[in-house]
Amino acid sequence: MSVVARVIRSGLMTTVQDLGRPGTRHLGIPCGGAMDRLSHRLANRLVGNPDTAATLEMTLAGEVLQWFQDSVIAVTGADMAAEIQGPGERREACPQGRPVSVTAGSVLKFGVARRGCRTYLSIAGGWDVPVVIGSRSTLLRSELGGFNGRALHAGDELRGGPHEVELARKSAEAATGWFVRLQDLPSAAGTQLRFLPGTHFGLLNVESQRVTEQAGFVVRSESDRMGYRLSGPPLCFREPCQIRSEAVVSGTLQLPPDGQLLMLMADCAPTGGYPRIGHIISADLSLAAQLKPGDRFTLRKVSQEMALDAAVLQERQFAAAVRLAMLPACSR
Numbered sequence: 001m002s003v004v005a006r007v008i009r010s011g012l013m014t015t016v017q018d019l020g021r022p023g024t025r026h027l028g029i030p031c032g033g034a035m036d037r038l039s040h041r042l043a044n045r046l047v048g049n050p051d052t053a054a055t056l057e058m059t060l061a062g063e064v065l066q067w068f069q070d071s072v073i074a075v076t077g078a079d080m081a082a083e084i085q086g087p088g089e090r091r092e093a094c095p096q097g098r099p100v101s102v103t104a105g106s107v108l109k110f111g112v113a114r115r116g117c118r119t120y121l122s123i124a125g126g127w128d129v130p131v132v133i134g135s136r137s138t139l140l141r142s143e144l145g146g147f148n149g150r151a152l153h154a155g156d157e158l159r160g161g162p163h164e165v166e167l168a169r170k171s172a173e174a175a176t177g178w179f180v181r182l183q184d185l186p187s188a189a190g191t192q193l194r195f196l197p198g199t200h201f202g203l204l205n206v207e208s209q210r211v212t213e214q215a216g217f218v219v220r221s222e223s224d225r226m227g228y229r230l231s232g233p234p235l236c237f238r239e240p241c242q243i244r245s246e247a248v249v250s251g252t253l254q255l256p257p258d259g260q261l262l263m264l265m266a267d268c269a270p271t272g273g274y275p276r277i278g279h280i281i282s283a284d285l286s287l288a289a290q291l292k293p294g295d296r297f298t299l300r301k302v303s304q305e306m307a308l309d310a311a312v313l314q315e316r317q318f319a320a321a322v323r324l325a326m327l328p329a330c331s332r
Contacts, residue, residue, distance in 0.1 A: 004071055004123065004160040007152050009064040011110065015138035016129050016146035017057045024133060025270035031250070032145075033137045035225060035266045035289035036118050038318065039077035042180060043122035045322045046074035046099050053126030053161070054136040056152075058119045060292060062110020063152065067102050071160065072124040074099050078116030078290060083109050097180045099124075117292035125161035139267060140225065180321045190216060190296040193284045195253060196307055198276035200241060204255075208235040212277070213301055217261065221293040225267040228291070234259030241275050248272040251280035251288070263288065283310035 017040065020033020034040035034057055041051045056063070062080045075082050075096045082094035085107040094100055094108065102108060110119065129136050129147055138146025147156060201209070217232040235255055247270060248254070254262040254274035263280065264272070265288070280288055281302065291297060302310075 002069070002159065003157045004069050005065045005067050005108075005158045007063055007154050007156045007158070008066050008107065010152050010154050010156075011058050011063045012061040013059040014063050014152045015057050015140065015150075016054050016127055016152075017137045018054045018135055019052055020137050020266065021133055021135045021139075025247075028270060029133065029142075030139060030267050030269060032139050032225075032267050033135070034120065036077055036120065036286040037289075038286035038314070039118070039120045041318070042097070042321070043074045043076040043120040044126070046076070046097070046180070047072050047122050047124040049122060049124065049126050053122065054129060056121040056127060058110060058121065060117060061112045062119055062121075063108075064110070065108045065158075067106045067108065068104055069160075070101070070103050072099050072101055073108075074122045075119060076122075077119040078113040080110040080113050080119045082111075082119075085109065113292065116290040117295075118289055123160045128159040128161045141267065190298060191287060191291075192298050192300055193288055194281045194300050194302045194307065194310065195251075195278040196281060196304060197301060198253065198278045199246075200237075200243070200255070200275035201277045203237050203239075203241055203275065204277060205236050205238045208233075208237075211235070213299055216296050216298050219291050219293050219295050219297075223293055225265055227265050227268055228263040228288075230261040230263060232261060235261065235277070237275070243273065243275055245271040245273045246276065248276065249279070251282070251285050252276055253278040253280065265289070281307040281310055283307070283314045 017034040019037065020031040021029055022031050025031060034055065040055050043055050044051055044053045058080065075094060083091050084094050084102060085091045086103065087105055132145040135145060138149065143149035211233045212235065215233045217230045220229040220231055222229045236259060248264055248268055250264060250266050250268060252264040254264065254272055255277050256262060256274050262274065
């Protein structure tokens with residue numbers, strides 16, 4: 001495919017992501033993929049792509065992109081005050097949560113995230129990069145997949161996949177005046193993440209079990225796609241806890257010897273040697289992905305039944321939102 005856009009200015013960290021590499025963990029390869037899968041999936045659905053198509057994931061600050069072809073895009077996730085600069089220096093805000101037409105010669109600019117942490121940019125047909133081990137997602141630590149295994153740089157040229165151009169354009173025209181928002185972004189006042197008790201939660205002393213749900217935690221600056229380091233009240237076990245390396249997944253809460261929690265995220269290794277005191281439920285992982293350094297949150301322990309109910313409800317809400325987005329404009 002021909003070049004669709006060129007990076008004029010790179011953001012803080014923008015990578016190509018899809019739904020990752022499930023089924024490769026036994027090979028020692030992290031699943032990876034989009035941190036906020038809900039926003040990734042919505043961005044794709046809005047432009048008529050399957051969930052598995054690749055999007056651009058921008059972290060904290062976004063790109064400036066020059067367009068060479070008429071395209072249909074969608075922006076979801078964190079608010080980076082995107083704007084489109086068209087011919088004649090005319091500028092207009094790029095709305096989130098709906099398909100948008102951009103014309104050849106336009107410049108799409110993203111700023112610093114005003115709320116949330118990660119913004120997703122889809123294009124009709126998906127971003128076209130090579131499939132590596134079954135995925136287009138970027139695994140930065142291994143320099144694998146995505147755009148040459150790295151974050152985007154100024155001068156990089158991006159290609160889009162095949163799609164029905166006229167159908168995508170009509171969809172964008174019909175979307176004027178509406179948008180889809182699936183969840184609220186984390187707020188300055190704090191947010192709440194639900195978790196399931198892990199294998200070693202019961203080994204915490206009584207006080208640590210209590211403060212886990214009553215205290216607040218803050219995301220530290222030493223955080224990335226592999227995991228978040230958290231600041232909070234020191235947690236302690238009733239007695240020294242030594243374990244062998246065991247399986248971990250995105251959302252696992254580990255407790256290292258310093259007593260400060262780790263929250264593993266999309267690019268975490270398949271195994272880890274720290275005790276597992278909990279797991280963020282799947283319905284809250286997208287919310288966790290939008291936390292940035294300095295954000296505060298609390299934890300709430302829930303049952304497996306509650307976690308399953310939350311996952312089912314989220315999928316129903318997603319399906320309902322997508323159905324609404326696909327309705328003709330006259331029937332909304």
